[in-house]
Amino acid sequence: MKMKDKILLIEDDATLLNKHIKNIVSLGYEIVVVSDFVQLDDVIKKDKDDFFIALHDHFLSKDFENRSLSLLMDNNIPAIVFAEEYNENIAEEAVSKGALDYVINNDDGIDYIYIKQMIERAYKNQVVKAIVADGNKRARSIQVNLLKKFNIQSYEANSHAQIETLLKEDSNIGLLVIDQSLDDEKGTNVISELRKTYSKDNLAIIGVSEHGHSSRLSIEFLKKGANDFITKPFTSEEFNLRVLQSLDTLEFIHVNKQSALTDHLTNMYNKRAFESLGIEILSKAKKESVSLACAVLDIDYFKKINDTYGHHIGDRVLVTVADLFREHFRKDDLVARVGGEEFVVLLSNISKEKLLNIFEGFREKIESTTISTDSGNINITISIGLYIAQEYILSKLFEHADELLYKAKNGGRNQVKVNTD
Numbered sequence: 001m002k003m004k005d006k007i008l009l010i011e012d013d014a015t016l017l018n019k020h021i022k023n024i025v026s027l028g029y030e031i032v033v034v035s036d037f038v039q040l041d042d043v044i045k046k047d048k049d050d051f052f053i054a055l056h057d058h059f060l061s062k063d064f065e066n067r068s069l070s071l072l073m074d075n076n077i078p079a080i081v082f083a084e085e086y087n088e089n090i091a092e093e094a095v096s097k098g099a100l101d102y103v104i105n106n107d108d109g110i111d112y113i114y115i116k117q118m119i120e121r122a123y124k125n126q127v128v129k130a131i132v133a134d135g136n137k138r139a140r141s142i143q144v145n146l147l148k149k150f151n152i153q154s155y156e157a158n159s160h161a162q163i164e165t166l167l168k169e170d171s172n173i174g175l176l177v178i179d180q181s182l183d184d185e186k187g188t189n190v191i192s193e194l195r196k197t198y199s200k201d202n203l204a205i206i207g208v209s210e211h212g213h214s215s216r217l218s219i220e221f222l223k224k225g226a227n228d229f230i231t232k233p234f235t236s237e238e239f240n241l242r243v244l245q246s247l248d249t250l251e252f253i254h255v256n257k258q259s260a261l262t263d264h265l266t267n268m269y270n271k272r273a274f275e276s277l278g279i280e281i282l283s284k285a286k287k288e289s290v291s292l293a294c295a296v297l298d299i300d301y302f303k304k305i306n307d308t309y310g311h312h313i314g315d316r317v318l319v320t321v322a323d324l325f326r327e328h329f330r331k332d333d334l335v336a337r338v339g340g341e342e343f344v345v346l347l348s349n350i351s352k353e354k355l356l357n358i359f360e361g362f363r364e365k366i367e368s369t370t371i372s373t374d375s376g377n378i379n380i381t382i383s384i385g386l387y388i389a390q391e392y393i394l395s396k397l398f399e400h401a402d403e404l405l406y407k408a409k410n411g412g413r414n415q416v417k418v419n420t421d
Helices: 014-027 037-050 062-074 088-096 110-127 137-149 160-169 187-194 216-224 236-261 271-288 302-309 311-328 352-367 394-410
Strands: 006-010 030-034 051-057 079-083 101-104 129-133 153-157 173-179 204-210 228-232 292-299 334-337 342-348 370-373 376-379 382-389 416-418
Touching: 006 014, 006 037, 014 030, 014 051, 014 110, 030 037, 037 051, 037 062, 051 062, 051 110, 062 079, 079 110, 088 101, 101 110, 101 236, 110 236, 129 137, 129 160, 137 153, 137 173, 137 236, 153 160, 160 173, 160 187, 173 187, 173 236, 187 204, 187 216, 204 216, 204 236, 216 228, 228 236, 236 271, 271 292, 271 334, 271 342, 271 394, 292 302, 292 311, 292 394, 302 311, 311 334, 311 342, 311 352, 311 370, 342 394, 352 382, 352 416, 382 394, 394 416
Parallel strands: 006 030, 006 051, 051 079, 079 101, 129 153, 129 173, 173 204, 204 228, 382 416
Antiparallel strands: 292 342, 292 382, 334 342, 370 376
16 A cells, blocks of 8 residues: 655745744655645645645635635545634634644644644554444444544444454454444443453554443443543544544554564564564464474674674674565564574474475575675675474474574584474
8 A cells, every 4th residue: 555645735824834844844744835726726636645634724715715625625635724823613614624623833832743643643544444333324424434534444333243353354453433332232342352352452442422321331431441432422623632542552552562572673573572472373383283393593603793894784784684584584474583693483384395495595595695894795694493393382492493503503504404303
């Protein structure tokens, strides 16, 4: 999927224009400026699929504002309307015309923090999918349209069974907006069941209910595992804020979790991740009674590279090798850096012949790699210990592969040693 990566800025006041650009340019997105309707119409005709959001000044001519907002909505470009001061009537009018939000851009700069947060969320939402679950079709439709304005593609569901099916079929679903009233079960009960499989690390849930329900319902939603709760009828701004906060929290958890499992130099999984994720792979392989392969790989003479060229060049070697790992192995293969120059790969259900071809091919790829430095070119090689068996204890797999690596090192390096049994 090609990500839209441009901001459309609609402003006819040069002073305000410079102010807006100064405050949002740090985000790094390309900003396209238009100052009248003819320019806007022309830009949208040419490049409408490039814009993930529009920033729209309220203090344009009335005719320009009405026509421009309609044009943006017709072309599915979310719009944030901004003004120098808050006016409830203007805010309601802008939102009723389809604007994502109405924001104040006064001189204290505080609301620019919020504007930038909304811009970032609108960009990231392009890869977020959601489920709107409600027994009422009209209510579902309203929420789906609100999410669409925020660049979120949504599925509709009216039952627990439909929710489960959608979650299994699409791993990109990161948000569930669920009403208490479904066709087959209460929303709170559904959340309780879903949390047995989908944690708050990977699925944000917002509970929804009609005004007039017991005040304890919000507490019940949260106790069952919802991230947030909202009562109908709600404004689009409140709904957007709930979505924004839930998805930002989900992202924060994900980033921190990934940081704990990632080697910061190479951006590969680290030893902790290998041990955690490896157990999951072993468990699945054991259930399916398939063989596993564990390979321990070590860059030859790496200490000599560090001593001769310096640690900064050694780091370059590690990053280069990490990139080659990413090119060569499948997404389903678990690849990690577990020590200084030591790496490990865990694979399942692949024949011995194919495994030998995979690792011999990788050895050749490393051998043919040259790294240029100011002191000359560096050619690197790698030694590999490969253990293949129906062994489902991770530490034993690693131990056997490490023993084979030792043999590869003692046998002259730059080779693959595999068990014969």
